[in-house]
Amino acid sequence: MKKYLTCLIVLILLCGLLPVFAQGSKDAGTDKVVLTMGSWRTDDVEQMNNLLAQYKKVAPNVEIQFKPTNPPDYNATLRLQLDSKTGPDLMYARSYTAGQELFNAGYFYDCSAIPGLMQNFTSANLAPWQMPDGKMFAVPFAAVSHAVYYNKDVFKKEGLSVPQTWEEFLQVCSTLKKKGYTPLANGVADEWDILECFFFGLLPNYIGGSDARVQYENGSKKLNDVQFIAAYQAMADVAPYCPNGFGSVTYNDSQVLFNTQKAVMFVDGSWTAGVYADASFDWGLFAIPAPAGRATLICFHPDMAITMNTATAHQEEAKAFLAWLCTKEGATTASQNLPVGYFPMINFEITLEDAHANEFLALNAGKDTDARFVWPALMELYAPMNQAVIKVMKGEMSAKQAADSVAALMK
Numbered sequence: 135m136k137k138y139l140t141c142l143i144v145l146i147l148l149c150g151l152l153p154v155f156a157q158g159s160k161d162a163g164t165d166k167v168v169l170t171m172g173s174w175r176t177d178d179v180e181q182m183n184n185l186l187a188q189y190k191k192v193a194p195n196v197e198i199q200f201k202p203t204n205p206p207d208y209n210a211t212l213r214l215q216l217d218s219k220t221g222p223d224l225m226y227a228r229s230y231t232a233g234q235e236l237f238n239a240g241y242f243y244d245c246s247a248i249p250g251l252m253q254n255f256t257s258a259n260l261a262p263w264q265m266p267d268g269k270m271f272a273v274p275f276a277a278v279s280h281a282v283y284y285n286k287d288v289f290k291k292e293g294l295s296v297p298q299t300w301e302e303f304l305q306v307c308s309t310l311k312k313k314g315y316t317p318l319a320n321g322v323a324d325e326w327d328i329l330e331c332f333f334f335g336l337l338p339n340y341i342g343g344s345d346a347r348v349q350y351e352n353g354s355k356k357l358n359d360v361q362f363i364a365a366y367q368a369m370a371d372v373a374p375y376c377p378n379g380f381g382s383v384t385y386n387d388s389q390v391l392f393n394t395q396k397a398v399m400f401v402d403g404s405w406t407a408g409v410y411a412d413a414s415f416d417w418g419l420f421a422i423p424a425p426a427g428r429a430t431l432i433c434f435h436p437d438m439a440i441t442m443n444t445a446t447a448h449q450e451e452a453k454a455f456l457a458w459l460c461t462k463e464g465a466t467t468a469s470q471n472l473p474v475g476y477f478p479m480i481n482f483e484i485t486l487e488d489a490h491a492n493e494f495l496a497l498n499a500g501k502d503t504d505a506r507f508v509w510p511a512l513m514e515l516y517a518p519m520n521q522a523v524i525k526v527m528k529g530e531m532s533a534k535q536a537a538d539s540v541a542a543l544m545k
Contacts, residue, residue: 165195167196167448168198169196169198169223169448169451169452169455170199170224171186171198171199171440172202172203172215172225173201173203173225173226174202174208174226175226176202176205177473178473181473182202182471183200185471186198186199186200188467188471189464196451196454196455209228209232212236216236221241223446224440224441224442224452224455225440225442225443226275226438226439227272227439227441229262229263229436229437229439229505230510230511231510232513234271236271237265237271241444242444243441243449244269244270246270248273248453248457249460251460254481255274255479255480258344259274259277259436259479262505262509262510263439271441272440273459273460274439274479275438275459275478276437276438276472276476276478277437277476277477277479278403278404278434279433279434279435279498280402280432280433281335281402281404282303282399282400282421283410283418283419284398284399284417284418285398286418287415287416288310288315288398292309292313294309294310297420297423298423299424300425304371304372304375307375307399310375315397316375316376316378316396316397316398317375317397318372318376318377318399318400318401319388319389319392319397320380320383321376321377321381321384321385322381322524323381323383323385323387324384324385325524326520327385329519330403330506331401331402331403332523333365333369333523334433334507336365336368337365338504338507339365339424339428339429339431340364340365340425341361341365343431343502343503344505350507351512356544357515357541358537358541362537362541363534363537366523366526366534366537370526370529372527373526376527381528388400389409401422404475404477404491405475405476407488408473408474410490411474418493419494419497429502430501431501431503431504432497432498432501432504433506434477434498434503434505435505435506435509436505438476460480466482469484474488474490475494477495514543515543519540522536522537523536
């Protein structure tokens with residue numbers, strides 16, 4: 135009896151040492167494979183379920199279940215899942231450093247050999263999910279853009295034209311304010327939106343595109359040079375045209391202000407376009423204009439990619455889905471099911487059905503584009519730069535003081 139108990143205890147201990155795989159499963163008695171997909175896009179459940187239902191027609195024996203996490207919690211939650219070997223089989227991958235860290239930790243699969251990946255995306259669209267040695271840790275899925283939403287009815291009524299320079303933009307704001315309008319819906323209560331949508335949207339107009347960004351990253355250009363100071367000053371200049379008490383205006387408040395015509399313009403991301411699908415007024419978009427004499431650039435940010443868990447028990451099925459996303463069929467199906475304002479990054483020409491989505495993409499024509507400034511290499515400056523922008527707008531710092539405060543943190 136004692137020998138039996140000893141063997142049983144050893145068996146239990148050995149079982150405890152066996153690896154725990156990702157959440158994918160296989161139905162007993164069938165060939166059906168169930169995979170899970172993690173994401174931070176809780177707003178996209180309906181659209182992603184539609185997309186995954188379309189994929190099921192391609193792979194009838196594979197079911198992919200979309201299981202998003204509350205956006206602010208995604209990074210921490212995913213890391214906990216991966217550390218505990220309970221992570222999803224497929225998952226959304228952050229671009230640049232955040233994604234690279236999970237690849238280096240051994241959690242993200244080396245996607246370099248996925249058919250079509252290296253051939254059907256430009257080097258610029260591959261770069262956000264590429265390691266320094268060229269290995270790919272995800273398949274690019276969607277990008278977002280930044281621009282100025284504006285009320286066409288008000289512009290028409292007041293005889294205003296779309297501004298072509300920053301100086302003209304400020305003049306439009308001034309005219310609207312004198313006529314009793316709130317020119318801009320933007321607030322700073324939620325903090326992230328004023329940095330990501332507004333400041334990073336206008337920043338390339340002052341400092342230049344990706345080539346210039348790299349010079350700031352390597353230190354050959356300083357984060358408190360005259361161009362950067364001018365960009366902070368631009369934020370100070372627009373503050374008087376934001377809503378009264380803009381310090382307590384949330385991102386949702388801003389959407390409501392624009393949608394109810396209590397503000398005439400809103401500097402925001404393309405992902406908000408669907409919010410105004412049923413707006414009672416005619417609205418459009420224009421690029422955040424550059425100062426006179428400088429080229430207008432667009433912040434076209436590589437936002438989402440999809441990768442697979444190295445611990446999944448169903449690698450072949452997961453790889454097959456990623457390969458499908460690298461085809462024209464897969465990318466077209468994805469574009470038809472992505473929320474308005476999320477744009478495919480594949481080389482194939484894809485026509486979007488939503489007029490405003492196409493209007494956003496049209497802003498890129500003839501203009502250089504770049505990612506949000508800190509994403510590729512300077513994410514440690516996100517929070518201090520965010521606070522510098524807010525303090526400048528509130529009059530608590532000068533533009534030079536703001537630039538100096540961030541530059542002092544550069545390693």
